[in-house]
Amino acid sequence: xxxxxxxxxxxxxFEEKVAFNQVIGLRIDALEADxxxxxxxxxxxxxxxYAHQRLHGGVISAGLDAMGGxxxxxxxxxxxxxxxxxxxxxxxxxxxxxxxxxxxLRPAIGERFELRANVLRLGSRVATTHMEFIGADGxxxxxxxxxxxxx
Amino acid sequence: xxxxxxxxxxxxxFEEKVAFNQVIGLRIDALEADxxxxxxxxxxxxxxxYAHQRLHGGVISAGLDAMGGxxxxxxxxxxxxxxxxxxxxxxxxxxxxxxxxxxxLRPAIGERFELRANVLRLGSRVATTHMEFIGADGxxxxxxxxxxxxx
Amino acid sequence: xxxxxxxxxxxxxFEEKVAFNQVIGLRIDALEADxxxxxxxxxxxxxxxYAHQRLHGGVISAGLDAMGGxxxxxxxxxxxxxxxxxxxxxxxxxxxxxxxxxxxLRPAIGERFELRANVLRLGSRVATTHMEFIGADGxxxxxxxxxxxxx
Amino acid sequence: xxxxxxxxxxxxxFEEKVAFNQVIGLRIDALEADxxxxxxxxxxxxxxxYAHQRLHGGVISAGLDAMGGxxxxxxxxxxxxxxxxxxxxxxxxxxxxxxxxxxxLRPAIGERFELRANVLRLGSRVATTHMEFIGADGxxxxxxxxxxxxx
Numbered sequence: 189x190x191x192x193x194x195x196x197x198x199x200x201x202f203e204e205k206v207a208f209n210q211v212i213g214l215r216i217d218a219l220e221a222d223x224x225x226x227x228x229x230x231x232x233x234x235x236x237x238y239a240h241q242r243l244h245g246g247v248i249s250a251g252l253d254a255m256g257g258x259x260x261x262x263x264x265x266x267x268x269x270x271x272x273x274x275x276x277x278x279x280x281x282x283x284x285x286x287x288x289x290x291x292x293l294r295p296a297i298g299e300r301f302e303l304r305a306n307v308l309r310l311g312s313r314v315a316t317t318h319m320e321f322i323g324a325d326g327x328x329x330x331x332x333x334x335x336x337x338x339x
Numbered sequence: 340x341x342x343x344x345x346x347x348x349x350x351x352x353f354e355e356k357v358a359f360n361q362v363i364g365l366r367i368d369a370l371e372a373d374x375x376x377x378x379x380x381x382x383x384x385x386x387x388x389y390a391h392q393r394l395h396g397g398v399i400s401a402g403l404d405a406m407g408g409x410x411x412x413x414x415x416x417x418x419x420x421x422x423x424x425x426x427x428x429x430x431x432x433x434x435x436x437x438x439x440x441x442x443x444l445r446p447a448i449g450e451r452f453e454l455r456a457n458v459l460r461l462g463s464r465v466a467t468t469h470m471e472f473i474g475a476d477g478x479x480x481x482x483x484x485x486x487x488x489x490x
Numbered sequence: 491x492x493x494x495x496x497x498x499x500x501x502x503x504f505e506e507k508v509a510f511n512q513v514i515g516l517r518i519d520a521l522e523a524d525x526x527x528x529x530x531x532x533x534x535x536x537x538x539x540y541a542h543q544r545l546h547g548g549v550i551s552a553g554l555d556a557m558g559g560x561x562x563x564x565x566x567x568x569x570x571x572x573x574x575x576x577x578x579x580x581x582x583x584x585x586x587x588x589x590x591x592x593x594x595l596r597p598a599i600g601e602r603f604e605l606r607a608n609v610l611r612l613g614s615r616v617a618t619t620h621m622e623f624i625g626a627d628g629x630x631x632x633x634x635x636x637x638x639x640x641x
Numbered sequence: 642x643x644x645x646x647x648x649x650x651x652x653x654x655f656e657e658k659v660a661f662n663q664v665i666g667l668r669i670d671a672l673e674a675d676x677x678x679x680x681x682x683x684x685x686x687x688x689x690x691y692a693h694q695r696l697h698g699g700v701i702s703a704g705l706d707a708m709g710g711x712x713x714x715x716x717x718x719x720x721x722x723x724x725x726x727x728x729x730x731x732x733x734x735x736x737x738x739x740x741x742x743x744x745x746l747r748p749a750i751g752e753r754f755e756l757r758a759n760v761l762r763l764g765s766r767v768a769t770t771h772m773e774f775i776g777a778d779g780x781x782x783x784x785x786x787x788x789x790x791x792x
Contacts, residue, residue, distance in 0.1 A: 207386040210397035211362060225618040235358040237432055238688055244359035244403020245436045253396050281388055286738060286767055287442045288787050289591045291618050291635055292435065308630060309595040311765050314465045314790055316593050316631065328610060331620065333593055333635055333741050335788060337767055410710055437616055438589060439635050440742045440784055442769050444762040459781060460746040464615050465588055465639055467744050469784065479761060482771065484744055486588050486637060488616055509688040510697035513664060537660040539734055546661035547706050547738045552699020583690055586745065587698045593740045 212262035243296035252332035256317035259305035374457035374476035394447035407468035410456035511590035525608035545598035558619035561607035677760035696749035705785035709770035712758035
């Protein structure tokens, strides 16, 4: 759907230029018109508790917030396919999280976690997303809901 | 209020053994019976966007979640002052975030950020907290609400 | 799955004895092991704004909270199928909402609204649910997330 | 601060024309530049559970959502003091709740409940509020956080 340059630009921006996404090791796997997916590989520095080897809840909230924003960004990209590439990518910097809710369902233990986000509604000023944080066995570990300002 | 060993033990556990708290540089400043405060110093790897030098929203959500948990932990510590030190510290590992909401009010730009959390209610099974993320000028940058399971 | 008397007892309790559910006209349509559905018929006294004939957001939050609680109650009922009827129904009174989030996606205009709730996780102390508020045309008007204390 | 006609117009609109506010018996007590307060008197039809004579959580969420919106409306009124009265009141109809979180702290039992809301931030497109639901004895029974679209 997107030209390879847009995808590459988005990946570079999201995975490298957003420094903290790099800290938590958040990588994009797939970009669809109204949903995105990615993953985080477990590393000891992401532990929330040394004894239990559980992922810190903050990695989950940070990852879900970032993925919700990415889903919105892609949906905006679809809406503005007529715009030049650079202009579409620049819209990323204007996106802001209004608020975020995370429900922690089960301990996040394992080697790799999958993150999914989809846009429930993209308005002209506000977008709302639903996010999921999933274990290697497919179990739902956490869910998220967030609102973003778009402009 | 607390014996120095409890405070030192809590600090070590929170700032060092919770690995991801070390990644975001979260440090404890004060521990009261039903409120706690701490800070995070800005570093480029915590940026959410390279161009704006803004703190990543995930650092805010991770920090507020951790501080809410700390406030609950301290309140539990007060309730169980009769228990031996090690037993009180062990309760920390049993604490779990049920859910978290963060409202992002203003861009988090600056060199140091203050975090505060207070316990709204400590029940026998669930605790609820209110959190604040504050800029160097005293401006409220984000607020949080969270529920924790205690046992 | 459930004996008719349990279903009838649950319906009476939910639709009539919970007085405010009667005020908003909330009716049960289906009860499954981990999901429930119901509906609310529009009435002028449920308007949030006279001019727009929109449902008040409070009817949505009240309805979603109640439906999430019902889904938990049914899941508890399944877990305790061995208990006498009266004892299972009594568990309803012990259920309490810890917190609730509602995302309002689109104006709720129309003659009838459908509400759905499903249990994401039923623990021994806390249950988490996801809820949806749907228009006559099948459009998602609002979503909800809630945590309940169960005992 | 406001001319009596604006206050009277706002009261009529909020307490009477928003039909569902009348159903829950929500009345305005005070209007300040960035905070408002009101109350709800207990009535049996607002019960969440007949046996416990507790207020239904939906009355709390509906009331807090409405009060947050009122606080935003008043803050907008202050910002547009130069506009004619009718135009300022008309802005009320354009306000929409983006999302709402309610934390239920203690059972709401009693004859009268006080509701307070204050604006944490009023932007050009989004406003964020904090709300409190208080018992006759001054105890905090529930807190709320909400985001509103303003235009």
